[in-house]
Every structure is written in C-alpha cells, then in structure tokens.
Amino acid sequence: MTEAKTLYEKIWDAHVVDQREDGTALIYIDRHLVHEVTSPQAFEGLRKAGRKVRRPDLTLAVPDHNLPTTPRVDASGNKIPIADPQSAAQLEALEKNAPAFGIKYIGASDAEQGIVHVIGPEQGFTLPGTTLVCGDSHTAAHGALGALAFGIGTSEVEHVLATQTLQLSRSKSMEIRVEGSLGPGVSPKDLILHIIGVIGTAGGTGHVIEYRGEVFDQMSIEGRLTVSNMSIEAGARAGLIAPDEKTFAYLKGRPMAPKGGDWDAAVAYWKTLPTDEGAQFDKSVTIQASDVAPTVTWGTSPEDVVPVTGQVPAPESFTDASKQDAARKSLDYMGLSAGQAMDDVAVENIFIGSCTNSRIEDLRAAAEVLDGRKKAESVKWAIVVPGSGLVKAQAEAEGLDKIFTASGFEWREPGCSACLGMNPDKVPPGERCASTSNRNFVGRQGPGARTHLMSPAMAAAAAVTGKLTDVRDLMGANG
Ligand SMILES: CC(C)[C@H](C(=O)O)[C@@H](O)C(=O)O
Ligand code: SF4
Secondary structure, X not given: OOOOOOHHHHHHHHHEEEEOOOOEEEEEOOEEEEOOOOOHHHHXXXXXXXXXXXXXXXXXXXXXXXXXXXXXXXXXXXXXXXXXXXXXXXXXXXXXXXXXXXXXXXXXXXXXXXXXXXXXXXXXXXXXXXXXXXXXXXXXXXXXXXXXXXXXXXXXXXHHHHHOEEEEEOOEEEEEEEEOOOOOOOOHHHXXXXXXXXXXXXXXXXXXXXXXXXXXXXXXXXXXXXXXXHHHHHOOOEEEOOOOHHHHHHHOOOOOOOOHHHHHHHHHHHOOOOOXXXXXXXXXXXXXXXXXXXXXXXXXXXXXEEEOOOEOOOHHHOOOHHXXXXXXXXXXXXXXXXXXXXXXXXXXXXXXXOOOOOOHHHHHHHHHHHOOOOOOOOOOEEEEXXXXXXXXXXXXXXXXXXXXXXXXXEEOOOOOHHHOOOOOOOOOOOOEEEEOOOOOOOOOOOOOOEEEEOOHHHHHHHHHHOEOOOHHHHHHHOO
C-alpha cells in the first residue's frame, strides 16, 4: 500500500531535483511569470554574469503594476509615454529584456495584456500539478487550479531565470474545510475575508493551505481564484484547491494549455492529484458557510473584518494587548469610532478591480447591482478596471461597460490600478474607498487613503448608496 498524500505533498514530491541533508530541497519550477516591478535587477544580474534564461519557453512576461489605466495609444496608434520616470523605466526594461532573453512578452497595448495573476490562468499557462512562481506575493492565486504557486523575491527571480529551480524548505500543510453552502449575496470574497478574520493574518504562517469542502466543489474557477489569491493575506506560503472537472473544462482550449493527446495525458495525471483519503494535515480548521455574511474590513489589516450588518469593534474587545493597540491605531487612521454601524460609513471612492476581483464573473456581479441604478452624488470617483484585455473585451461584448458608464463609473484599461499606489490611480488622503482589492494597509491606495475591502457586488452597492451597504438589501429591492 502506498502512503496517503496531500495534494501539496504530491506536487512537492514530483518536483524534488535534489534533497539536501539540511532539510531543504532543490525544486524544479515549471512556470515563471514576470512583471515589470520585480524583474529589472534580476535581468541585470543575468547580464552581469553572462547567463541566459534557462527555459525562456516556460517564462511569460507582462507589465501590469505601473501602467496607467487610461488609454495607452493615441488616435494614430502611437504609444502614449508613462509620465512617472521610474514606472517608465521599469516598463522599458521589461520591453527590452523579454525579447533580449527570448521570453514571450505580452505588451502594454496588446489585447491579452492584464494583471499577471489574471492572464496566467486565462492563457492556460497555469496548470494543475505544476510549480509556478512570480516575483509577486499574490501568486498564491494560481493555486485555485491546483498549481503549487507562490511569490518569490527578485534574487529568486534571477535564480529561476538562470536555473529553472529554487532551493526551498517544505512547508507544513493546513486544511481549511468549509461546510455547507454560501447564502444569497455571499460571494467567495466574503468567504475568504471571513476565513482571514477567523484564522488571522498569521493563521497560515509556514503552511500551504488546501481549501476543501463542498463550497469549493460548487465554486467556479474564478471564485476559487479569488479565495486562493488571498491565502498570502492569511500568512500562508500558498493556497491550493484540488483540480476537478471544472478545472479541466476551464482550461480546455486555452492558448497555452496542452492540446490533443497531450491534453488527455495531462488530464489523466491531474486526476491523480487530489489529496488521498486518510492523508494527514499538520493543522485543520473548519468553517461553517452559513456563518459567512457579506463582509467588509474596518481596519488596516485584512483580518480586521466584520459583517456589513455589524459595528466597528471596540479596541478593548480584543484580548491581546498588542491587538488592542493595533486596533486603536487602525481606528485612528481609518477615522472610525468603536460602536459605529458599518453601514453608516460613507465612501467617496469605489474601486472594482485587482487580481482578486477583476475577472468576468466579478464584473457581472457588480453590473447586476448597478443595472438601472446610478452612483450616489457623494461618490466622487468610481472606476472599473478589468483584469485583462480579454476580460475587457468579453465585458464589452456583454454590454457590461455600458451598465458601468451609465451608472457613473469610469471604464478603464487593464492593470493593477488603485490596488496599490504605483500608478496614477490613487485614493486622495483622508478619503475612503470601497475596494475589491486584497490589502487595506496604511497608505496602500495612496498616502492617507482609507480602504474597506469587500466583494464586487458590495462595492457596487456602496456606489449606489454612497455608504457601506448590505448588497442583499438591494437584491431584495430588485425582487
Ligand atoms: C509590487 C509587488 C512586488 C507586490 C507584491 O509582491 O505583492 C504587489 O503586487 C502587491 O500586491 O503588493
Ligand atoms: S492587482 Fe494588486 S495585489 Fe494583484 S498583483 Fe497587482 S498590485 Fe499586487
């Protein structure tokens, strides 16, 4: 009898090139995604050492973080330069490095351009059972397809470019089992915010999380991507969801997915990956889906969550002193007071986008709420930023862009946008933003900006009323 293994153990074991005495292992990397922010020094390092990229065919580069989300070409088709010199330099470096090292490059104004974590799955570059890395913490997203995917630093980017391997220590495994089904108006984003609220931002430290249970079987691949994306916000090294028929159907026919006989062989292998019955996890947490409400953040850490029907917590309500102190600082930064009803909090900015929530289903969910409605007068800035050019085209084919613009939103070009203040899309100091992104850190959306994380439907509801709102109320009004 063979030993029962978890999905994580199966992928790990299949990629060990060399097991070292000190417990670390040299791991083969199947896929490497590259963006403009964390790659320039890595390519410089290769140049200085006179090295080539070991497997350019397993590497895919795309710019996303620094690009403005306003049009990138003028009426005559000429590229519009980026005003910020550092951003312009990083983009230029990637534009030069990709062809110089023979790497496939999706350019800033190409139809397929988008956020690196949106285009990986979309192109079929991300596959079950593979090891996938990127110089970016939200690489965890790709685990939704059953890939062991994690973020790496720039020196590791250089190492992978040069050798297609990484020296790693094995992580512990953690099971997050969700029982039951999510209620109406409760989305995968609410679920992951709730999970992080339960386990905390250190809950997954040192672990690879596998999300298990009926909720995930029922969940679309796009929903799974939202959940796995935020594994890093729970402190985990990576997130995983076992590949199933939905995964195969999602990947079939995608440009970089295997074809013909290779496809059949791949599916046969992918079917062997799910965690075996009896396999042991180092840690296990069970969550009841019926406990999950539409959820928002009140503070400056993704674990600072509360149902939208709830109140801003009192710092004294936390047992540990450091958490009490953090809560006081958060409330001060956020301009909130203990006991305030969350659905009384007014927002002036709405951001629908980021690698967490910018796929077609996210845009459909937001558009459903906005259809026939207008944003509140008090909402000054509302933008929708599709995760990729293909998502944008699909949304336009469905007429979603018209719904967004009719309700007072701006319809933008794909990129990271207001998820982080690295490009012109920023929330003004002291103002609030209902945001579908993944981090509510101090200054994340611009200096002094106050972020409330939530789902796309909830961000749309906030746009309509001008304050944090339980989307279920608007759904009820819809009949
Ligand atoms: C800029 C990049 C390195 C960073 C990350 O690693 O996550 C960014 O994507 C983020 O979300 O903060
Ligand atoms: S959308 Fe946000 S979280 Fe995702 S890669 Fe870009 S900056 Fe990072």
